[in-house]
Amino acid sequence: ETGVTQSPTHLIKTRGQQVTLRCSSQSGHNTVSWYQQALGQGPQFIFQYYREEENGRGNFPPRFSGLQFPNYSSELNVNALELDDSALYLCASSLGGTRGGIEQFFGPGTRLTVL
Amino acid sequence: AQSVTQLDSQVPVFEEAPVELRCNYSSSVSVYLFWYVQYPNQGLQLLLKYLSGSTLVESINGFEAEFNKSQTSFHLRKPSVHISDTAEYFCAVSDRVYGGSQGNLIFGKGTKLSVKP
Numbered sequence: 194e195t196g197v198t199q200s201p202t203h204l205i206k207t208r209g210q211q212v213t214l215r216c217s218s219q220s221g222h223n224t225v226s227w228y229q230q231a232l233g234q235g236p237q238f239i240f241q242y243y244r245e246e247e248n249g250r251g252n253f254p255p256r257f258s259g260l261q262f263p264n265y266s267s268e269l270n271v272n273a274l275e276l277d278d279s280a281l282y283l284c285a286s287s288l289g290g291t292r293g294g295i296e297q298f299f300g301p302g303t304r305l306t307v308l
Numbered sequence: 309a310q311s312v313t314q315l316d317s318q319v320p321v322f323e324e325a326p327v328e329l330r331c332n333y334s335s336s337v338s339v340y341l342f343w344y345v346q347y348p349n350q351g352l353q354l355l356l357k358y359l360s361g362s363t364l365v366e367s368i369n370g371f372e373a374e375f376n377k378s379q380t381s382f383h384l385r386k387p388s389v390h391i392s393d394t395a396e397y398f399c400a401v402s403d404r405v406y407g408g409s410q411g412n413l414i415f416g417k418g419t420k421l422s423v424k425p
Contacts, residue, residue, distance in 0.1 A: 197351075226412055235312075235398050235415030236352070249412055283351055285413075295340050295359055295402055297413060299352040 195220050197286050197300035205306045206274050214269040214303045216284030224248070224289040225267040226297060227259060230281040242267055243289045271305075279307045310334055310401050314416035322424050323391055329384040329419045331399030340402035341382040342413065343373055347395045355397070358382065394423045 198217045206212050218225050224243045228236035238251035242261035256272040265286070271278055281304050285297035315330040333339065340359050344352040356367040363375040373384045382399060397420075400413040 228413075228415075233417075235314075235400075235417045236413070238412035238414070241412055251412065285352075296354060296357060298354070299344075301351040 197284060197298050199282075199284050199300040199303050201303060202301070203304045203306075205308065207308050208274055208276060210274050210307075211270065211272045212274060212305060214271075214282050214284075214305070216267045216269070216286075216300060218265045218267065218284075218286030219298050222286040222288050222298070223265050224287045225261055225265065226285045226287070227267070227269045228283040228285065229253075230283055230302070231277075232280070236283055239269065248289075274307045276307050279305060281305075310339070310414045312399050312401050312414055312416035314399055314419050316419050317417065318420045318422065320422045320424060321389055324388045326387050327385065327389050327393075327421065329397050329399075329421065331382045331384065331416060333380050333382065333399075333401045341373075341375060342400040342402070343371070343382075343384050344398045344400060344415075345395045346398065346418075352398065355384075389421070389423045391423050391425060393421060396420050 197219050200215045226241040227239040229239055230236040239253050239257055240250040241248045245261045258270045261267045281302045283302045284300045287297045311334045313332045321327045342357045343355040345355045346352050356365045356373055358365050358375045366372045371386045373382055375382055396418045398418045399416045
């Protein structure tokens with residue numbers, strides 16, 4: 194069973210640029226959630242994708258967007274980067290639907306630095 | 309909206325001493341509660357969870373947590389800590405379920421446990 198993987202591990206961008214982060218969900222999972230963890234803070238929910246549809250969104254502006262693909266992998270896109278976007282971005286996968294559980298499994302994260 | 313409060317940002321403790329990391333959540337209808345652990349430069353690992361049933365839940369590495377509905381708490385305890393327990397611990401509550409999938413997790417700000425020899 195393959196766990197949740199994320200790429201890249203680290204990324205440095207400048208203000209105004211755009212970035213794409215990637216996540217491969219655990220085998221058999223159909224739901225991906227994205228979280229932003231700023232330094233010294235707990236993770237904050239960005240959005241969730243279930244069967245390729247956005248299925249819930251936190252308090253993040255529209256320049257944070259995402260996709261989920263037929264194999265349930267996912268991308269997080271951030272446009273017009275700001276300094277405050279510097280954070281660890283965590284992806285979590287889970288099994289949704291009537292057979293699903295509550296538990297989310299996290300990847301190692303992508304560390305984004307905006308200069 | 310749900311919220312989670314972790315009352316201690318840092319907890320220093322000596323090896324083999326007991327420890328309690330405190331967590332309170334805002335009251336709501338049925339809640340699901342979790343403790344996650346984060347080692348330096350790593351993602352989150354699930355330590356234990358409360359979904360229903362027995363209010364005392366245990367992990368495989370000696371941690372336990374007790375769900376107290378009247379006090380809206382889910383404190384994490386270990387009777388004897390090891391150096392390897394040094395990490396940051398996050399308490400989380402699951403928000404409402406959206407459609408056919410799970411709701412999002414709402415995290416506290418974390419407690420850094422530092423175990424000293």
